[in-house]
Amino acid sequence: KTVWVSGSNGTVARSLDSGKTWKWLQVKGFEKTDFRDIEAFSETSAVIMGIESPGYILRTFDGGDSWNVIFKDTTKGVFMDAMEFWNEQSGIVVGDPLDGKFYVRRTFDGGITWQSLPPSFYPVAAEGEACFASSGTNVRKRKNSEAIFVSGGKQSNLFIRDKKINIPIIQGGETTGANSVAVKNKNFFIVVGGDFNTKDSAGQNCAITKDAGKSWSTPETSPHGYRSCIEYLRKHNWITCGLNGVDYTTDDGKNFTLISTEGFHVVRKAKEGKAVFFAGSNGRIGKLVD
Numbered sequence: 001k002t003v004w005v006s007g008s009n010g011t012v013a014r015s016l017d018s019g020k021t022w023k024w025l026q027v028k029g030f031e032k033t034d035f036r037d038i039e040a041f042s043e044t045s046a047v048i049m050g051i052e053s054p055g056y057i058l059r060t061f062d063g064g065d066s067w068n069v070i071f072k073d074t075t076k077g078v079f080m081d082a083m084e085f086w087n088e089q090s091g092i093v094v095g096d097p098l099d100g101k102f103y104v105r106r107t108f109d110g111g112i113t114w115q116s117l118p119p120s121f122y123p124v125a126a127e128g129e130a131c132f133a134s135s136g137t138n139v140r141k142r143k144n145s146e147a148i149f150v151s152g153g154k155q156s157n158l159f160i161r162d163k164k165i166n167i168p169i170i171q172g173g174e175t176t177g178a179n180s181v182a183v184k185n186k187n188f189f190i191v192v193g194g195d196f197n198t199k200d201s202a203g204q205n206c207a208i209t210k211d212a213g214k215s216w217s218t219p220e221t222s223p224h225g226y227r228s229c230i231e232y233l234r235k236h237n238w239i240t241c242g243l244n245g246v247d248y249t250t251d252d253g254k255n256f257t258l259i260s261t262e263g264f265h266v267v268r269k270a271k272e273g274k275a276v277f278f279a280g281s282n283g284r285i286g287k288l289v290d
Contacts (some may be wrong), residue, residue: 003266004046005269005279006038006136012064016043019277019287025064028132030056037083037136039091041157047083047111048091051133055080057093059111071114078103081131082139084147094139097125101197102151102159122246123164126237128154128174134196135266137180140189150191152177158191158213165213169193182230182238187212190256192240199243199263201225206240208253221255223247229266233276239288241267241278262286 005013005022010030027033033050040046044063047070050056055078057071069199073080077098085091088232089110095103101122105114128151132139148160149168156177158165167192171177179193187210194205202222209216227242236252241264247256264278264286278286 002040002043003277004038004040005285006035006048007283009035010035012048013285014064014092018275019285022285024283026156027058027067031242031279036133039083039085041088049083051081052079054078055095057111057114081133082136084141085200086141086145090145092139094131094145096130100125123159125151128153129157132179132191134179135267137229138178140181140183142183143186143191148181148189150178150181152179152193156193159214167191168204168207168216168218170195179227180229181231184232190230190238192223192227192230194241206253219253219256223256224258231267231269235271239267239276
């Protein structure tokens with residue numbers, strides 16, 4: 001029943017009744033921090049990520065009344081985009097490139113400590129290639145302790161193990177490319193994005209692979225604009241959102257139907273049960289009603 005949402009200006013929201021009522025919490029000392037991702041483990045335990053200058057990861061064990069800094073990176077230019085956990089102990093953070101290689105950190109103790117990779121393991125970025133911190137979902141667990149992530153900008157790629165696979169989605173500009181990837185199984189992914197400067201453009205904003213990136217298809221009916229997040233729900237059903245609305249598909253991405261013109265940055269399905277929640281600008285939180 002507990003739902004957590006991260007926000008700007010150092011805020012976090014928590015609901016203890018499946019989203020019926022919310023309490024906004026101010027993280028003291030971080031009033032100017034932009035928290036772009038959160039991972040919750042219970043009604044009292046959660047990890048939040050502050051993206052840049054410096055990059056922070058904090059954890060609470062008392063429902064947000066107090067927060068401990070568990071990771072701080074003061075490296076010039078650091079910008080953390082997204083965080084994913086396989087379980088309460090094992091997680092990963094992905095960020096924009098530093099010195100031509102994507103930023104990656106791993107934890108195996110619930111975020112208490114974060115480890116860098118051996119230098120040769122960092123994924124290489126092309127000139128003008130980066131990630132977007134719009135929804136915290138450009139990195140996703142694929143299986144066991146393996147993760148995949150997507151990039152955008154001048155190039156838009158899927159990174160899986162040691163492979164870098166170009167995605168047939170709009171790219172070439174600073175505001176173009178993949179924003180989010182969702183995983184149905186170890187081979188079936190859907191990627192969404194577009195150009196966030198042209199929020200109503202439906203061209204080249206979605207790509208589908210059923211063989212882990214070896215081949216791609218595009219929808220017959222695409223999402224109706226730039227999309228910052230996609231989430232797999234069940235069977236053949238997926239949901240995606242962006243600045244100008246929410247789309248739903250019941251045929252594994254072949255056709256998307258616009259179900260709302262309310263804009264949101266992120267949509268996530270509860271870890272347990274069927275509840276689906278949205279978060280947007282100005283503290284807006286929504287819930288999918290069947």
